[in-house]
Amino acid sequence: MNTDWHFPVMIFTSLLVFFLVIRAVLPRQEFVRKKYTVVLLSIWVVVVGMLFGKYGASWGLPWYIYYPIPMLMTVLMPPFVLKLKKNKTILYLLLSFLSAPFIHIFFSFFFGWTEYMPFWEIPTAQALFS
Incomplete structure (x- = not known):
């Protein structure tokens, strides 16, 4: 079974979740004012980070x-680039640490896609309910 198309779907989902996390952290006006920064940051942190993580082993x-660099990009860059205050940084870190397991659980449980965090085995809905 060809699973090559899973990765772009996971990148898109991660981008969406990253936007939602940033939107939850920044007030509406600040989010709108920094929209171009958020887009560039998202591309760098999510797309470049995931590509580096995925292909690092192949290289x-x-x-x-190849594992800690994308993680450090995700943790350090947004608070620095967006100039988040302490309470916003804590909220961002909490939400960002929860987002990766959430995405992995979603794809693993509902679709049986285990590539997002392959070291963490989640049973599929199909396996649980059959």
């Missing part, structure tokens, strides 16, 4: 390079 990089 022969050790796991301690």
